[in-house]
Amino acid sequence: MRQFLIKRTWHALLTLFVMSTVMFFMFRLLPGDPTATVISPALYPKAQEALKAQFGLDKPLFEQYLIYLRNLVLLDFGISFHTLRPVAGEIGNRLINTLVLILPSMIVAYAIGAFVGAMVAWKRGSKLEGALVLIATALQSTPVFWLGMLAILFFSIRLDLFPVGHIVSPGMFPEANLQMYLSLDFLHHLALPFMVNVAYQFCFPFLLMRSTMLSTIGEDYIELARMKGVPEKRILYHHAMRNSMLPLATTLPMILGWAVAGSVVIETVFSWPGLGLLMVEAVGRSDYPVVQAAFLLIAVLTVAGTLFADVLYGILDPRITYQ
Amino acid sequence: MLRSLSKFFAIIWQSPSGRVSLVICGICVGIAVFGPLLAPYGPTERIYDDAGKLVRLSPPTLDHWLGTTLLGRDVMSQMLWGARPALIIGVLTALGTVIIGVNIGLLAGYLGGHVDNFLMRLTDIFLGLPFLPFIIVLLSLTGQNIWTIIFAMMIVMWRSTARIVRAEVLSLRERQFIAAAKTTGASDFDIIYKEIAPNIMPFALVGVTFALAWAIITEASIGFLGFGDPNVVSWGTIIYDAYASQMMYRAPWWVVPPGIAIMILVTSVYFIGRAYEEVVNPRIKQAG
Amino acid sequence: MTNQDQKSILSIENLDVDYRVDRQNVAALRDIELSISKGARVGLVGESGCGKSTLLKTIMGVLPGNAEIRTGKVALNGSDLLSMDTEERRKTRWADISMITQSALNALNPVHKIGAQIVEAIQAHSNQTTIQARAHAAKLFEMVGVPPGRLDDYPHQFSGGMRQRAVIAMALALQPEVILADEPTTALDVIVQDQIFERLFELQDQQGFALVLVTHDLALVVESCETMVVMYAGVIVEMGPTHQIARSPQHPYSAGLRYAIPDPTADREPISIPGSPPDLSVGTKGCRFAERCPLAIEKCVEQSPELKSTNNEGHKVRCHRSAEMPDHLEQFQHQAFWRNNAS
Numbered sequence: 001m002r003q004f005l006i007k008r009t010w011h012a013l014l015t016l017f018v019m020s021t022v023m024f025f026m027f028r029l030l031p032g033d034p035t036a037t038v039i040s041p042a043l044y045p046k047a048q049e050a051l052k053a054q055f056g057l058d059k060p061l062f063e064q065y066l067i068y069l070r071n072l073v074l075l076d077f078g079i080s081f082h083t084l085r086p087v088a089g090e091i092g093n094r095l096i097n098t099l100v101l102i103l104p105s106m107i108v109a110y111a112i113g114a115f116v117g118a119m120v121a122w123k124r125g126s127k128l129e130g131a132l133v134l135i136a137t138a139l140q141s142t143p144v145f146w147l148g149m150l151a152i153l154f155f156s157i158r159l160d161l162f163p164v165g166h167i168v169s170p171g172m173f174p175e176a177n178l179q180m181y182l183s184l185d186f187l188h189h190l191a192l193p194f195m196v197n198v199a200y201q202f203c204f205p206f207l208l209m210r211s212t213m214l215s216t217i218g219e220d221y222i223e224l225a226r227m228k229g230v231p232e233k234r235i236l237y238h239h240a241m242r243n244s245m246l247p248l249a250t251t252l253p254m255i256l257g258w259a260v261a262g263s264v265v266i267e268t269v270f271s272w273p274g275l276g277l278l279m280v281e282a283v284g285r286s287d288y289p290v291v292q293a294a295f296l297l298i299a300v301l302t303v304a305g306t307l308f309a310d311v312l313y314g315i316l317d318p319r320i321t322y323q
Numbered sequence: 324m325l326r327s328l329s330k331f332f333a334i335i336w337q338s339p340s341g342r343v344s345l346v347i348c349g350i351c352v353g354i355a356v357f358g359p360l361l362a363p364y365g366p367t368e369r370i371y372d373d374a375g376k377l378v379r380l381s382p383p384t385l386d387h388w389l390g391t392t393l394l395g396r397d398v399m400s401q402m403l404w405g406a407r408p409a410l411i412i413g414v415l416t417a418l419g420t421v422i423i424g425v426n427i428g429l430l431a432g433y434l435g436g437h438v439d440n441f442l443m444r445l446t447d448i449f450l451g452l453p454f455l456p457f458i459i460v461l462l463s464l465t466g467q468n469i470w471t472i473i474f475a476m477m478i479v480m481w482r483s484t485a486r487i488v489r490a491e492v493l494s495l496r497e498r499q500f501i502a503a504a505k506t507t508g509a510s511d512f513d514i515i516y517k518e519i520a521p522n523i524m525p526f527a528l529v530g531v532t533f534a535l536a537w538a539i540i541t542e543a544s545i546g547f548l549g550f551g552d553p554n555v556v557s558w559g560t561i562i563y564d565a566y567a568s569q570m571m572y573r574a575p576w577w578v579v580p581p582g583i584a585i586m587i588l589v590t591s592v593y594f595i596g597r598a599y600e601e602v603v604n605p606r607i608k609q610a611g
Numbered sequence: 612m613t614n615q616d617q618k619s620i621l622s623i624e625n626l627d628v629d630y631r632v633d634r635q636n637v638a639a640l641r642d643i644e645l646s647i648s649k650g651a652r653v654g655l656v657g658e659s660g661c662g663k664s665t666l667l668k669t670i671m672g673v674l675p676g677n678a679e680i681r682t683g684k685v686a687l688n689g690s691d692l693l694s695m696d697t698e699e700r701r702k703t704r705w706a707d708i709s710m711i712t713q714s715a716l717n718a719l720n721p722v723h724k725i726g727a728q729i730v731e732a733i734q735a736h737s738n739q740t741t742i743q744a745r746a747h748a749a750k751l752f753e754m755v756g757v758p759p760g761r762l763d764d765y766p767h768q769f770s771g772g773m774r775q776r777a778v779i780a781m782a783l784a785l786q787p788e789v790i791l792a793d794e795p796t797t798a799l800d801v802i803v804q805d806q807i808f809e810r811l812f813e814l815q816d817q818q819g820f821a822l823v824l825v826t827h828d829l830a831l832v833v834e835s836c837e838t839m840v841v842m843y844a845g846v847i848v849e850m851g852p853t854h855q856i857a858r859s860p861q862h863p864y865s866a867g868l869r870y871a872i873p874d875p876t877a878d879r880e881p882i883s884i885p886g887s888p889p890d891l892s893v894g895t896k897g898c899r900f901a902e903r904c905p906l907a908i909e910k911c912v913e914q915s916p917e918l919k920s921t922n923n924e925g926h927k928v929r930c931h932r933s934a935e936m937p938d939h940l941e942q943f944q945h946q947a948f949w950r951n952n953a954s
């Protein structure tokens with residue numbers, strides 16, 4: 001087990017290393033010049049030089065790369081081209097904002113999706129099953145930002161139940177702090193994006209759980225459990241659902257990855273000041289230290305999700321041997 | 324190749340949901356091909372009334388079935404024009420994705436050893452890559468047009484096909500007919516592409532449908548985030564325009580149709596994939 | 612009531628079971644009459660697809676959703692299992708009848724420890740604590756010859772033979788009166804098969820349960836079961852004392868099976884029955900074996916035979932021409948007779 005963990009962690013780190021390297025060279029070698037917006041070509045060459053030196057852009061590429069790597073390890077993401085303040089300071093809150101939106105809604109969506117999927121499969125052939133499969137597929141086929149817009153249109157504009165976006169009412173909390181995250185105002189703002197994300201993320205676990213359950217129900221060990229006189233409820237939970245969770249666990253990293261990556265979209269619709277929105281804004285302003293930092297943090301979340309799912313799978317399936 | 328395709332359609336036609344989905348997809352393809360001919364206006368044409376005033380944000384009327392936009396454009400015409408880029412981008416991305424994925428899966432699964440190790444590590448890295456953020460960064464650097472969008476999506480999407488195909492090749496590799504081909508001295512290339520690849524076709528076709536669904540949605544998301552091709556009107560960019568104008572909540576007729584079109588098209592693509600998958604291989608699970 | 616009926620523990624009357632496949636019905640079991648005495652060892656044989664597993668599943672009450680019991684009675688100790696409500700039925704399972712399934716690998720849940728799966732069976736029918744149930748499971752493991760230390764292993768950590776033993780231990784857990792064994796040793800090598808049967812028969816002698824053994828190994832049945840039942844295409848074609856059927860089968864199909872086993876003492880080649888089992892679609896008439904039967908006549912095609920008692924005690928056969936069988940036994944031992952006369 002320990003070796004398995006070490007190996008997987010090592011893979012995760014390797015993945016992150018490769019990604020940050022790719023990021024670095026992408027920004028410097030691809031055609032667009034991200035520094036163009038900050039360092040106006042109209043400036044005197046001298047002034048341009050000075051600015052470049054300030055951001056460390058005057059050194060040879062490889063040296064820049066080493067500095068970049070060192071800084072990453074030190075969690076020093078450089079200075080924002082836009083605000084001219086250290087990126088690290090700006091990004092912490094954004095990370096929390098993303099997590100408070102994405103994590104709880106994922107957990108809820110997964111729990112509901114898996115449970116409902118298992119139930120309709122267990123009582124297979126019901127009208128409800130057909131309807132839910134259609135609805136889930138349609139939801140899965142819907143761009144989530146559009147779903148968000150419809151939700152705003154209906155719940156916020158028509159019914160006036162929820163605010164139209166943002167994380168708290170303007171001016172309420174000048175500083176993001178624990179008090180803010182515990183306030184009713186925050187929850188009020190959270191409700192709509194939360195529900196939209198749950199509705200969207202519900203589909204995949206629902207559909208997957210249903211189809212896995214349908215094949216699990218035909219397994220010999222379910223028949224044996226029934227022959228043993230095990231009560232139906234226990235067969236459902238202890239055998240059928242328990243075993244059907246395995247494929248769900250294997251796909252979890254992918255889903256977590258999508259969810260975090262999808263935060264870009266949902267945060268944009270709801271003007272939710274998380275990492276995703278930050279990244280979109282920063283790309284728009286060519287603020288590449290911020291883009292890099294936001295991207296890498298999102299990547300860390302995705303990779304951590306993969307790692308977590310691997311370990312979970314190992315725990316759920318005793319047939320996995322940790323070599 | 325052609326045979327597997329006609330078999331593909333025959334299989335889907337057998338299931339009622341597959342049949343309905345095929346018809347819907349057919350209609351969408353029809354719109355993509357003939358839509359611009361049917362559209363009463365150009366996609367970016369501004370419409371003035373008799374008094375010479377711009378027809379802004381008109382709700383649906385007999386003249387403008389789906390109303391007009393803030394800039395006085397006919398939503399119905401935009402919808403008809405917008406199917407083409409959505410489908411072109413979707414289909415090309417799906418094909419490219421599957422071609423890359425199948426080849427990497429074949430090589431990794433068949434050659435094994437270091438090659439497999441390397442390719443799977445690579446796949447893992449791509450699996451850890453945040454999907455949309457990466458595409459956005461890439462597009463912001465390469466510029467935004469149809470080709471860079473297709474390219475950016477392909478780079479990230481091949482990963483799941485590669486995994487599925489590799490797993491299948493690993494089990495095929497042990498089968499008798501492969502061993503037989505080996506003893507007759509067939510080259511690795513022949514074995515991979517003449518013996519194994521045909522057996523992978525069903526997986527590739529399932530992969531194409533799911534990649535297609537995913538690509539259409541992603542294209543819309545890219546458009547919505549403002550990274551679409553600025554010169555092309557697609558269903559995604561219609562939503563973006565509505566959103567960016569800040570008028571969307573006053574003009575539901577502007578935002579609702581493109582979303583519904585995407586939903587219906589992608590839903591039917593999913594059902595096609597599933598109808599096929601159920602018959603060909605009940606084991607494999609959908610994955611993006 | 613005759614003496615034999617009183618000893619009977621499991622009796623099946625007039626049982627018909629169909630499978631629905633694409634809106635068509637398949638007649639999987641027809642007119643099954645069977646009575647198993649206390650402590651008996653009954654061998655159930657017949658070609659693949661003749662309905663042996665379907666019969667056992669009907670008895671256990673685990674037919675798949677597309678199966679339909681059309682008529683019939685399955686009585687255990689005189690009470691009809693088929694008319695019980697779900698909870699009553701659940702209680703009789705395993706406690707009164709248990710089953711050793713065809714594939715031990717698939718029958719054990721891969722994600723639970725084997726010991727826990729035995730404990731589960733025990734606790735489904737008693738108030739034993741987990742510790743008591745585990746102690747009991749350990750004893751069962753000893754009985755079947757698996758070290759009790761391995762109760763905490765997962766199924767994949769067991770060899771095929773050990774898994775099969777574990778399933779047998781599970782079947783014994785509640786000391787049922789009847790154990791059904793559906794090809795319990797397919798997929799195992801011959802030596803392990805022998806060991807397992809030896810142990811199973813020993814346990815039967817100790818505990819006195821009745822054993823219904825489904826197998827393709829006719830030699831094993833002849834050697835070790837006092838009663839045998841021959842099924843063909845969903846019906847019982849012959850049943851009775853094994854030694855009688857082995858010596859002088861009264862149904863052509865039994866004869867075919869009988870002479871299909873190599874006999875080192877006799878100087879002949881084993882035969883094989885040409886053709887394949889018939890279509891089981893509902894509504895066919897006549898004897899189901901007629902098209903492969905060397906003795907088939909017009910009547911066989913027209914009219915289905917009844918299961919009739921022969922002159923011998925407890926021996927029944929379903930054949931219009933069974934009376935003539937003794938005259939043809941010699942011919943049945945030659946492949947040529949089968950090939951030339953099958954219609």
Ligand SMILES: Nc1ncnc2c1ncn2[C@@H]1O[C@H](COP(=O)(O)OP(=O)(O)OP(=O)(O)O)[C@@H](O)[C@H]1O
Binds near residue numbers: 631664
């Ligand atoms: N779930 C099912 N649905 C439809 N038909 C079935 C089903 N299960 C079995 N059958 C059919 O019923 C008949 C009897 O099958 P059964 O499994 O009882 O045979 P068997 O004698 O146990 O064969 P084997 O020796 O191969 O185990 C076969 O024709 C089979 O095709």
Ligand SMILES: [Mg+2]
Binds near residue numbers: 664
């Ligand atoms: Mg069977």
